[in-house]
Amino acid sequence: MRDAPRRLGAALTAAALALTACGSEDTGPDTDAGVAEGDLTGRLTVFAAASLTDVFEELAEEFEARDPGAEVVFNFAGSGELATQINSGAPADVFAAADTSTMDQVVEGEGLAGEWVAEHGEGGAIFATNTMEIAVPPGNPAGIEDLDDLAADGVSVAFCAEEVPCGTATLTVLEAAGLDVTPVTYEENVRAVLTKVELGEVDAGLVYVTDVDAAGTAVTGISFPEADEVVNDYPIAVPAGAPRPALAAAWIDLVLSETGASVLTGAGFGTP
Amino acid sequence: MNRSGSRSGSATHGVMRVGSGRPPWPLILPALVGVAFLVLPLVGLVVRAPWPDMGRRITEPEVLAALWLSLSTATVSTVLCLVFGVPLAWLLARTEFPGRRFVRALVTVPLVIPPVVGGVALLLVLGRNGLVGRYLDAWFGLTIPFTSLAVVLAQVFVAMPFLVISVEGALRGADRRYEEAAATLGAGRVTVFARVTLPMVLPGVGAGAILCWARALGEFGATITFAGNFPGTTQTMPLAVYMALQSDPEAAIVLSLVLLLVSLAVLATLREKWVNA
Amino acid sequence: MPVLSADLCLSRGDFTLDVALSVAPGEVLALLGPNGAGKSSALRALAGLIPLTGGHVRLDGDDHTRTPVERRPIGMVFQDYLLFQHMSALDNVAFGPRCQGLSKADARARAAALLDHMDLAGYARSRPRDLSGGQAQRVALARALAVRPRLLLLDEPMAALDVGTRDHVRGRLRHLLEEFDGATVLVTHDPLDAMVLADRIAVIENGRVVQQGPPAEVARRPRTPYVARLVGLNLFHGRAEGTVVTLSGGARVEVHEAYDGPALVAFPPRAVALYPERPRGGPRNVWPLEVDGVERFGDQVRVRLTGPLDLAADISPAALAELGLARGGTVWAGVKAAEVECYPG
Numbered sequence: 001m002r003d004a005p006r007r008l009g010a011a012l013t014a015a016a017l018a019l020t021a022c023g024s025e026d027t028g029p030d031t032d033a034g035v036a037e038g039d040l041t042g043r044l045t046v047f048a049a050a051s052l053t054d055v056f057e058e059l060a061e062e063f064e065a066r067d068p069g070a071e072v073v074f075n076f077a078g079s080g081e082l083a084t085q086i087n088s089g090a091p092a093d094v095f096a097a098a099d100t101s102t103m104d105q106v107v108e109g110e111g112l113a114g115e116w117v118a119e120h121g122e123g124g125a126i127f128a129t130n131t132m133e134i135a136v137p138p139g140n141p142a143g144i145e146d147l148d149d150l151a152a153d154g155v156s157v158a159f160c161a162e163e164v165p166c167g168t169a170t171l172t173v174l175e176a177a178g179l180d181v182t183p184v185t186y187e188e189n190v191r192a193v194l195t196k197v198e199l200g201e202v203d204a205g206l207v208y209v210t211d212v213d214a215a216g217t218a219v220t221g222i223s224f225p226e227a228d229e230v231v232n233d234y235p236i237a238v239p240a241g242a243p244r245p246a247l248a249a250a251w252i253d254l255v256l257s258e259t260g261a262s263v264l265t266g267a268g269f270g271t272p
Numbered sequence: 273m274n275r276s277g278s279r280s281g282s283a284t285h286g287v288m289r290v291g292s293g294r295p296p297w298p299l300i301l302p303a304l305v306g307v308a309f310l311v312l313p314l315v316g317l318v319v320r321a322p323w324p325d326m327g328r329r330i331t332e333p334e335v336l337a338a339l340w341l342s343l344s345t346a347t348v349s350t351v352l353c354l355v356f357g358v359p360l361a362w363l364l365a366r367t368e369f370p371g372r373r374f375v376r377a378l379v380t381v382p383l384v385i386p387p388v389v390g391g392v393a394l395l396l397v398l399g400r401n402g403l404v405g406r407y408l409d410a411w412f413g414l415t416i417p418f419t420s421l422a423v424v425l426a427q428v429f430v431a432m433p434f435l436v437i438s439v440e441g442a443l444r445g446a447d448r449r450y451e452e453a454a455a456t457l458g459a460g461r462v463t464v465f466a467r468v469t470l471p472m473v474l475p476g477v478g479a480g481a482i483l484c485w486a487r488a489l490g491e492f493g494a495t496i497t498f499a500g501n502f503p504g505t506t507q508t509m510p511l512a513v514y515m516a517l518q519s520d521p522e523a524a525i526v527l528s529l530v531l532l533l534v535s536l537a538v539l540a541t542l543r544e545k546w547v548n549a
Numbered sequence: 550m551p552v553l554s555a556d557l558c559l560s561r562g563d564f565t566l567d568v569a570l571s572v573a574p575g576e577v578l579a580l581l582g583p584n585g586a587g588k589s590s591a592l593r594a595l596a597g598l599i600p601l602t603g604g605h606v607r608l609d610g611d612d613h614t615r616t617p618v619e620r621r622p623i624g625m626v627f628q629d630y631l632l633f634q635h636m637s638a639l640d641n642v643a644f645g646p647r648c649q650g651l652s653k654a655d656a657r658a659r660a661a662a663l664l665d666h667m668d669l670a671g672y673a674r675s676r677p678r679d680l681s682g683g684q685a686q687r688v689a690l691a692r693a694l695a696v697r698p699r700l701l702l703l704d705e706p707m708a709a710l711d712v713g714t715r716d717h718v719r720g721r722l723r724h725l726l727e728e729f730d731g732a733t734v735l736v737t738h739d740p741l742d743a744m745v746l747a748d749r750i751a752v753i754e755n756g757r758v759v760q761q762g763p764p765a766e767v768a769r770r771p772r773t774p775y776v777a778r779l780v781g782l783n784l785f786h787g788r789a790e791g792t793v794v795t796l797s798g799g800a801r802v803e804v805h806e807a808y809d810g811p812a813l814v815a816f817p818p819r820a821v822a823l824y825p826e827r828p829r830g831g832p833r834n835v836w837p838l839e840v841d842g843v844e845r846f847g848d849q850v851r852v853r854l855t856g857p858l859d860l861a862a863d864i865s866p867a868a869l870a871e872l873g874l875a876r877g878g879t880v881w882a883g884v885k886a887a888e889v890e891c892y893p894g
Contacts, residue, residue: 078518081517084521161501163516183502186500186507188518195392199395200399201395449629449631452596452627453627454644454648457644457693459648460619472635474635
């Protein structure tokens with residue numbers, strides 16, 4: 001019974017591939033020309049990590065402007081949640097994760113679209129990188145200056161839970177620095193860490209640079225040298241059950257293009 | 273009805289229990305749909321559960337810690353709801369005061385607002401920089417967020433309406449003449465309440481407490497927002513389930529089943545006790 | 550000195566109650582009246598369950614007008630007895646003494662003694678729902694008496710009982726009430742309850758006492774049509790001059806005792822004889838009347854008559870057949886002067 005949606009997805013994929021085979025063949029990975037051909041229409045469903053919200057919405061405007069027949073709809077959530085949804089048969093055309101391990105879940109579960117993998121390789125294409133920063137409330141009440149300060153007595157810290165990508169990154173950062181810090185809470189996602197920092201409930205939190213940028217003046221970011229050792233890669237790919245793989249490929253091309261890179265950089269992301 | 277005609281038909285009717293009768297199908301059909309709708313997700317969990325290593329998974333210390341935290345905080349929350357909710361229900365049901373209708377509407381607020389918003393609201397009031405919390409911190413060095421107390425407070429916030437509404441309904445339905453009878457026997461208002469009113473509305477209090485406990489046990493949004501997520505102190509079962517869902521969906525299913533079975537066992541035991549009492 | 554002396558004034562909307570009561574030690578006063586007459590309100594006011602708008606309540610000379618209900622020296626038996634369902638009969642009775650500060654053991658001992666006295670020792674551990682109506686009534690009485698009240702209040706004590714058991718239970722209740730040395734006020738709408746249980750009856754209509762006296766007097770000399778109907782008498786207002794009373798409708802009634810002034814005249818329906826024609830000799834009071842209705846009344850037939858005066862006559866079915874009465878027919882009614890009660894009106 002649970003295979004039914006997957007089989008349906010596979011059938012849809014096959015049909016979509018047959019219909020759009022010509023279009024996707026002409027699409028070069030780094031040329032914007034391929035995207036602008038105008039024969040790509042329909043609704044594109046993008047599953048993306050919540051941290052990509054602003055960037056992807058900006059890119060969607062660009063995408064739809066170039067191709068008035070296309071419409072981009074998003075499902076922003078935690079990467080792990082998205083992976084579970086896709087593996088349960090959710091009709092995602094594109095999956096953009098905040099780390100490679102969640103992409104691996106999809107690779108092992110639902111799998112990636114064969115044609116796309118043939119061009120871009122297993123595990124998806126890395127389109128952005130992110131590094132960590134310490135976020136403190138405005139005015140920095142605990143006087144945090146570097147990573148070591150998080151381990152001091154009386155300093156309350158919020159981390160991401162290790163089950164989510166930013167938590168994995170946090171662990172790696174602390175390991176690299178040789179620090180043992182016990183936070184007061186392991187938050188479900190980066191946003192939740194930021195909320196606790198913004199409200200001053202904790203003295204500091206470890207989040208991504210992009211999150212500090214997005215939070216504006218609500219928090220202050222403090223960078224630290226150890227962050228460079230843990231660069232988080234954002235992979236993007238077309239899942240096997242994608243209803244519109246040609247549109248999906250076009251979207252990924254846009255993300256990987258110069259335009260995509262500049263929007264990502266503007267939001268604080270690094271590019272590979 | 274069948275080939276043998278009306279005589280056997282009426283005989284069949286004669287055998288059927290008088291009074292209860294056969295429920296009409298316009299009731300049965302939606303009822304069956306309702307049951308299916310409630311039970312099928314459960315079936316989904318059971319079918320997908322990794323049964324072979326179930327035993328090992330449910331005895332992991334983290335699971336046991338989360339389960340214990342859930343059961344103990346839900347129980348403490350229920351007690352607090354009783355302590356504060358029953359008198360509140362009494363005031364709403366038995367007294368007239370300006371703004372009573374408004375207060376009654378306020379009681380249902382936690383039912384309406386998303387629990388996450390409730391958690392934020394609790395942070396804004398009881399957080400370290402909150403309206404009240406800042407004084408607790410400054411005067412007593414007491415910070416509530418990220419403690420088990422915060423878990424309890426979040427649960428009380430979302431579960432209290434169930435108790436208050438249930439008890440208030442019971443109080444409104446109770447025959448007040450018994451209270452008058454108690455008064456003529458020399459009982460003051462407190463005695464009347466404790467020895468006559470409360471025993472009369474006990475079924476309502478019990479039902480309210482069970483609803484309250486169940487709601488507290490399943491509480492997620494307000495807890496993770498207000499109390500955070502730390503194994504052993506604030507990570508209750510629903511939080512553990514949610515976290516597991518991020519990386520290991522099978523573990524999430526296991527945890528959900530454990531939570532479900534334990535709560536069903538507790539509720540069934542309570543029910544048994546009360547029915548037999 | 551009376552145990553209870555009260556002047557109860559209550560006004561609620563367009564209903565006003567104004568009743569003065571006085572009850573001696575050991576005396577049972579019945580408040581008798583139709584529904585809505587205010588008798589239950591009077592009882593509740595005595596208990597302190599509703600506040601008076603005027604007047605006073607004194608018990609043994611002490612003013613209790615403002616005393617809260619739980620501190621009044623009263624005991625009350627409610628209409629449905631209102632035994633606490635979650636307590637045994639014993640604990641129901643011990644409830645009052647406990648509230649008065651007795652230890653649990655002492656309260657239970659007092660309760661057990663009372664139950665024993667009421668032949669309920671075997672039911673001490675029973676739940677109220679397992680008791681019969683009569684047993685529940687006695688437990689309720691024991692509960693009310695357990696606080697050693699000076700004023701005992703009973704609200705329709707017989708209303709919750711089956712008709713079949715009433716006579717027995719009523720007799721038993723009378724016996725138990727006789728032992729109580731304080732004042733007893735009971736409310737009922739049933740004249741039989743009032744006649745059997747009370748030493749004195751106060752009839753309340755529209756918030757006022759319209760007649761007060763011993764049961765026999767009330768039964769013999771009703772003062773209002775309501776009371777006359779309750780006790781089953783024909784009652785007329787009139788003016789007496791010697792042994793002749795001229796009724797307000799103009800009819801004349803001869804009585805056997807002379808009196809002058811406004812008077813009430815009463816005689817029972819069974820004292821009325823009916824004749825097809827004006828009788829020769831026979832009773833001195835005879836009137837030609839029209840048949841208004843005929844109905845069965847026990848083993849008799851009650852004939853309602855209208856004309857110069859409205860009255861009821863009870864005759865045997867055989868007499869009815871002989872007379873061949875039908876609605877609208879005319880008949881002569883006669884009453885002997887000796888059967889007619891005449892008293893100041």
